[in-house]
Amino acid sequence: MQSLHDIPAPAKLNLFLHITGRRADGYHLLQSVFMLIDWADTLHFERRGQSQLSREDLLTALPADDLILRAARALQAATGTTHGAHIAVEKRLPAQAGMGGGSSDAASTLLALNRLWQLGLSLEQLCTIGLKLGADLPFFLRGHNAWVEGVGESITPVELPRRQVLVVKPQAGLETHSIFSDPALKRDSIPATISGFAADPQAFLKEARNDLQPVAQRLCPGVTQALDWLASLGLAGRMTGSGSAVFAWAPPDMRVPQAPDMMEVSLCSSLEIHPLSGWATSDSS
Numbered sequence: 378m379q380s381l382h383d384i385p386a387p388a389k390l391n392l393f394l395h396i397t398g399r400r401a402d403g404y405h406l407l408q409s410v411f412m413l414i415d416w417a418d419t420l421h422f423e424r425r426g427q428s429q430l431s432r433e434d435l436l437t438a439l440p441a442d443d444l445i446l447r448a449a450r451a452l453q454a455a456t457g458t459t460h461g462a463h464i465a466v467e468k469r470l471p472a473q474a475g476m477g478g479g480s481s482d483a484a485s486t487l488l489a490l491n492r493l494w495q496l497g498l499s500l501e502q503l504c505t506i507g508l509k510l511g512a513d514l515p516f517f518l519r520g521h522n523a524w525v526e527g528v529g530e531s532i533t534p535v536e537l538p539r540r541q542v543l544v545v546k547p548q549a550g551l552e553t554h555s556i557f558s559d560p561a562l563k564r565d566s567i568p569a570t571i572s573g574f575a576a577d578p579q580a581f582l583k584e585a586r587n588d589l590q591p592v593a594q595r596l597c598p599g600v601t602q603a604l605d606w607l608a609s610l611g612l613a614g615r616m617t618g619s620g621s622a623v624f625a626w627a628p629p630d631m632r633v634p635q636a637p638d639m640m641e642v643s644l645c646s647s648l649e650i651h652p653l654s655g656w657a658t659s660d661s662s
Contacts, residue, residue, distance in 0.1 A: 380423045381493050385652045386485040387417040388476040388645075389516065390542065390617045390624050393585030395566035404528045405557055408569055410582075411477075411513075412522050412537055413648035416544065418482055419467040420445070422489050428453060429461035437468040444510060448483035451506050452490050452498075460494040471641060473550020475618025477513045484517035488656045500657040520651030524571045533571055537578070540647050541627040545607060545614070547599025548639040553619040556592050563588045586615070593620040599639070606637050 392410040399405050425431075430449050432439070439445075445464055452458075464486065470478035487503050490496075498506075500518060507514030512529030521534035556562065566588055574581045593616055594601045600616055603623045607614035612625035627644060636642040 380421070381489050382421045384420040384422065384485050384489045385417045386420060386470075386478070386481040386517075387413050387415060387648060387651065388470050388474075388478055388481060389413055389513070390476065390544070391587065392582055393615070394587045394589060394618065395569065395585065396562065396564045396588045397566050397568045399564055400528070405564065406527060407525070407529070408566075409525045410523070410535060410537075410574065411516050411525050413520075413651060414542060414544070414645040415648055416470060416476075416643050416645045418470050418478060418485075420482065420485055420489065421465040421467075422486075422493050423463045424493055425461035425463055426459070427461060428459050429463075431461075431463045433463065433465040435465055435467045439466065439468060444479040444483035445486050448486040448507070448510055449490055451510060452487055452494075452496070455502075455506050456494075456496050456498070458494050458496060460490075462490060462493065471546045471550070471622065473552060473620075474546050474622035475551070475616065475620045476544075476622055477517065477618065480511045480513035481517045483507065483510055484514050485653060487514075487518065488653045492656060498657065500659045503657055517651065518657070520654035522647075522649070524574060535571070535575065537647060537649075539649065541629060541631060542624050542645050542647060543607065543610075543612065543627040543631070543634075544617075544622055544624045544643045544645055545603040545636075546622040546641040546643075547597065547603050548641075549597050549599045549621060551593055551597050551600075551620045555596060556589050556619045559592045559596075561595075562592050587617070589619050590616040597621050602637075603640060606640070610634060 504515040604614040614625040
């Protein structure tokens with residue numbers, strides 16, 4: 378196998394996000410439900426020799442040293458392989474949106490190169506590598522919608538109904554650090570339970586919230602503008618992750634509405650499972 382083409386890297390949405398505390402090392406403790414959606418980047422891989430790594434941006438230009446190349450180097454370092462790769466990227470997911478685009482790209486890179494280089498690493502081994510690159514990577518590697526706790530390392534699969542969702546990304550983005558370091562951030566939400574969510578997800582999510590949203594709205598007026606636009610459509614919006622993207626459940630017969638100026642709008646469908654699920658074996662299987 379010399380190449381792998383059309384490898385998807387789907388986005389996620391945080392259906393809610395509560396901050397329940399902060400560890401001594403500064404990391405925040407969170408609770409959230411992560412849901413995969415079909416808005417995705419697409420990656421193409423060609424095997425190269427002598428550990429050579431290169432990246433080609435087919436659409437949007439990426440930073441010179443992004444998570445894709447860092448993931449490839451981490452896999453090389455962990456295994457000692459001398460294989461390399463040329464990676465072409467069709468970047469469709471917006472940056473600084475709270476949708477996990479960079480982490481998803483990195484996770485798909487680990488899964489694809491593990492297969493392309495015939496390394497045979499298990500899912501658990503890939504998650505160990507991925508967690509060092511970012512807290513969201515294990516979620517994308519495991520490939521199931523999930524209840525997520527801790528600093529992102531505790532992942533429990535959950536079943537979610539297939540839904541349409543309208544996602545709105547203001548032009549301005551938000552840096553995660555600027556929100557988590559804000560003194561006004563709520564850090565004392567009462568911990569919820571996965572059993573409480575499973576008993577009545579709709580009622581749970583109606584009462585839940587994104588604790589980062591008030592700070593984000595103060596730092597980025599575009600978040601409020603996007604939420605107001607969703608409200609004008611009769612939809613109840615919420616920010617995903619650290620923003621600046623917001624989303625709302627969409628009726629089944631909805632068509633993509635005309636996007637306001639300076640906003641990107643996408644009508645998406647939720648995914649039951651990651652398209653690359655099963656690409657790495659589980660140590661428990």
